[in-house]
Amino acid sequence: MEQKEAVTVLGLGAMGTALARALLAAGHPVTVWNRTPARADALVADGARPAPDPASAVAASALTIVCLLDDDAVRAVLDGVDLAGATLVNLTSGTPEHARATAAWLSDRGAEVLAGTIMVPTPLVGPEEGLVLYSGPATVHDRHRTTLAALGRTDHLGDDPGRAALFDLGMLDVFFAGLASFLHAAAVVGRDGVPAAEFVRYAEEVVAILPATFRGLAEDVDAGTHPGEEDNLVMDATALGHIVATSRARGVDPALPELVHRLARRAIDRGHGADGFSRVVDEIRSPRPRDAAAAPADAGAR
Template structure:
């Protein structure tokens, strides 16, 4: 096992492999960052080429995709026959480009995304996403299990990046809704700690709606089984009015209402909330 890139995440990845008993070679542009890992039993590599030759499997976790190209452009970095798993953050187009680049160099390539903070690496809470050829993933799955909950998404190398940003969209949306509610209740002296359990309960209830709503989206049919969008808009008005009345920022609910208003104007007022998928699919300036 080789790990290239020893920032906070790279060090966490290497440490997890070492704890699981995997011989691990490490390389970083600043060698001093390898110090704690060497104390855990890691083997240092002087060059990127030496690091690659130490193992048939290399995990890459560096600043960006350009850094990957810069590092592996050296004359001694022979990639033929090696498997690269790139956990560097980037977008889906970059992931697909990197896969083509690696293939031209004779390497097997998986792109990935880490859905966790460094301290969680090596626990079940750390979700590590992988996309690319299934045989290349399965060949190393037992080793990768040392990192946490390892998930294979499909052959398209861009899927890991897309899942990553989709997860971020979910995360920020949930947090922003909670912050809006916290700000509202704060005007009545209710603190965030008091509101949090109720907010968590609401989030759990809404999460239960997702499978049924997903079926509507995939079928392209949105019968109002629970509530029609035109009814939801009246509740949005209430949220906006209450926010403004107590002096809380109403930008977020106004944005949501604007999207719903466009959908209603297009004739979807009698359909259920997931019909807004068409608004999310339509880019706007």
């Protein structure tokens, strides 16, 4: 039988435990370490080997996966550990700047480092539904690709160790804006006695058109052209004004639609009213203090 690569997992929080489980399920010998040792007990019962300290854990396998709370925890755990010859895959989330600085810090201590971000919640970690984005040396990704596939699909995004975090945060940007706007809409319709559960399938109708809409926006953003034949900013700002007015009238915080309304108004005030919505990217790229030019939110029809 094929001998699977030995892997160490440092950090057995919710995600580290899911990673270790997926590796055990794929037949890898797995060594584990966690600051609070009791969190390793269930994994050890299922065949993982406990290491007494981070140094022994790293020494036990050619590949070490690090999944801790944050960048500070990574440094706290690995400070003073001899990493010469070790290969580390750091799946601790952070900013691109964190990822670059931590990769450099680990490299300075002798390790080869791949940075990654896990794009699924713990129940989806695994070869079927998992997705992990990686950046850093392609050689490290390619050498361990088969092992990493036990955690999910692997996308390698380039040599810059900050790139995976950059994409992660971009995806989270879209995710949280979507969640917040749904909650805002639920609060507005709720004030008129509509349960969120009744409204949600209409929200889903909007979500269904977003993929094609995003692709169109992406083309415009990259081309730097913002055709407004199908819809234009004056019309968009009118609709946004109606959302703000409806929120205000119901005593719901209008800050979310107000922000988008203000961005659209700014672009209009700079002479882009006939452009499509993608023109707003220029306003986002050039943040300005809240400008007085923003339309009064209850003006509605502006």
